[in-house]
Amino acid sequence: MTCTFVFSPVGSVFCLSWYTIIWLKMMSYTQVNWWCRNSPTRKKDDDLDRKDKHLVRYPDNLNIRDLFYFCCAPTLCYELNFPRNERIRKIFLFRRVMEFVFILNVEIAIMQQWIIPTTLNSLQPFKDMELTLMVERVLLLAIPNHMFWLLGFYGFFHSMLNIIAELMRFADRQFYRDWWNSQTIRHFWKAWNVPVHRFAVRHVYSPLVKTHKLSKIAAQGIVFAGSAFFHEYLVSFPLRMLRHWAFLAMMGQVPLGILTDFRIFRGQVGNIIVWLSIILGQPVAILMYLHDFYWTHWAPLAQNATTTG
Numbered sequence: 001m002t003c004t005f006v007f008s009p010v011g012s013v014f015c016l017s018w019y020t021i022i023w024l025k026m027m028s029y030t031q032v033n034w035w036c037r038n039s040p041t042r043k044k045d046d047d048l049d050r051k052d053k054h055l056v057r058y059p060d061n062l063n064i065r066d067l068f069y070f071c072c073a074p075t076l077c078y079e080l081n082f083p084r085n086e087r088i089r090k091i092f093l094f095r096r097v098m099e100f101v102f103i104l105n106v107e108i109a110i111m112q113q114w115i116i117p118t119t120l121n122s123l124q125p126f127k128d129m130e131l132t133l134m135v136e137r138v139l140l141l142a143i144p145n146h147m148f149w150l151l152g153f154y155g156f157f158h159s160m161l162n163i164i165a166e167l168m169r170f171a172d173r174q175f176y177r178d179w180w181n182s183q184t185i186r187h188f189w190k191a192w193n194v195p196v197h198r199f200a201v202r203h204v205y206s207p208l209v210k211t212h213k214l215s216k217i218a219a220q221g222i223v224f225a226g227s228a229f230f231h232e233y234l235v236s237f238p239l240r241m242l243r244h245w246a247f248l249a250m251m252g253q254v255p256l257g258i259l260t261d262f263r264i265f266r267g268q269v270g271n272i273i274v275w276l277s278i279i280l281g282q283p284v285a286i287l288m289y290l291h292d293f294y295w296t297h298w299a300p301l302a303q304n305a306t307t308t309g
Contacts, residue, residue: 012238020230024199025071028078031203033058036080056080073170074161076199083171093166096159103155107148114144119290126291134287141283149282157193183270185257185277200227224254235289241296245288249281 036058056066061080070078118141125133157175165173179192190197200223208219228250235246256277260270 009238013234016234016237020234021076022071024076025078028076028199028203029067029070032078032080033062069168072164073168074164074175074195075170075172076195077202085166085169085171088166088169093163096162096166100155100159100163103151103159107151107155110144110148110151115141115148118144119287122287123291123294126287127295138280138283138287141287142279145283145286146279149278153192181271182274183266183268184260185253185274186261188274189253189257196227221254224250239289239293241292243289243292245285249285253277 058080069082073082075082118137122134122137122141125137153176161175162173164170174194176194177191179188182188182191204223204226205219208214208222209216214222228247231250232244232247236242256273259265260273265273
């Protein structure tokens with residue numbers, strides 16, 4: 001007798017996200033230590049660092065404590081000496097915890113009362129390819145999905161990451177910039193997720209341009225292709241079906257970014273394009289995946305139950 005356990009899509013997303021983060025951290029950890037070991041100015045740096053006994057020097061950083069701290073820290077880029085606060089601010093920590101708990105409950109309510117009923121009512125129109133009803137369902141889902149996304153962004157990047165940073169006395173708190181004022185797609189992707197952007201620039205883009213002598217456009221294309229792969233990986237694998245909607249959506253940001261770089265699309269027009277891509281793009285992707293997931297996993301079970309009954 002064999003026993004098989006299948007993770008739920010939500011649990012699978014959390015597991016795959018955690019292992020992806022650890023993999024990116026290990027990539028940064030390995031690359032930074034390789035830079036330190038092969039640095040031509042290593043002896044000069046050691047002489048300067050001896051003046052400040054609080055600074056950690058290579059290879060003194062190669063220990064389990066340092067590695068464990070980096071694995072838990074809210075950053076993807078490894079440093080030998082992270083900025084640290086002197087103490088934990090209890091009032092600040094309490095506020096962030098209360099924010100996170102409140103936002104989590106609001107998101108659960110939005111999901112149960114608004115998003116799930118709307119998506120379930122969208123299955124038949126997408127099956128029958130009724131264009132009018134499909135557009136209506138996308139617009140109905142756009143508002144609750146956008147509220148869910150904004151709350152999720154604030155809950156994760158402001159509340160949760162600040163909770164982790166405060167507990168670890170991690171002083172670098174720039175987890176995002178003013179992406180809501182973005183007038184181009186390029187600025188949006190640079191500002192909305194600063195830890196990932198820093199990792200991509202430091203460990204992918206810069207080595208491709210400086211070491212491998214690739215053009216900036218080619219390096220940007222590789223970065224977006226890698227980001228598109230991970231977006232698809234974190235969606236298709238938990239749903240146990242290989243699709244390409246997230247990958248195509250991310251790669252579509254490249255021509256959209258080129259479009260918003262033109263002068264006539266900058267300013268308020270560019271900001272409107274950025275917001276429309278967020279508000280309307282996500283509901284379309286959600287409904288496409290839900291449609292495929294339903295007819296791949298749920299519909300055969302329902303048909304078998306009807307047949308056996």
